[in-house]
Amino acid sequence: MRNLAAFGVLFAINSSLHSYLIVSYASADGVSLDVGFYYMANALGRLIGTILSGWFFQVAGLEACLWISAAFVGAAALISIGLPRHLLRSDH
Numbered sequence: 001m002r003n004l005a006a007f008g009v010l011f012a013i014n015s016s017l018h019s020y021l022i023v024s025y026a027s028a029d030g031v032s033l034d035v036g037f038y039y040m041a042n043a044l045g046r047l048i049g050t051i052l053s054g055w056f057f058q059v060a061g062l063e064a065c066l067w068i069s070a071a072f073v074g075a076a077a078l079i080s081i082g083l084p085r086h087l088l089r090s091d092h
Contacts, residue, residue, distance in 0.1 A: 018038075022034060022035055022038045023035065025083075025084075053065055053068075053069075056068060
């Protein structure tokens with residue numbers, strides 16, 4: 001039960017951080033368009049991710065799923081390096 005609560009707390013923090021970041025990076029006149037695109041991409045990623053992870057699990061097993069997941073986490077980290085740093089200042 002404790003693990004589930006920890007997951008829930010981390011998921012909530014992650015979700016709120018994503019919402020903050022998408023609004024912060026959006027242009028002033030296109031916030032609704034950017035937020036809508038974010039939620040569309042998020043839903044599509046969850047759909048495709050669920051299908052592909054199930055297929056990879058059946059074809060190659062759990063270890064392959066974990067390696068592919070690690071590769072995606074690494075790719076996200078590399079992409080994140082290129083994000084503007086203006087959000088890290090306290091005067092924003």
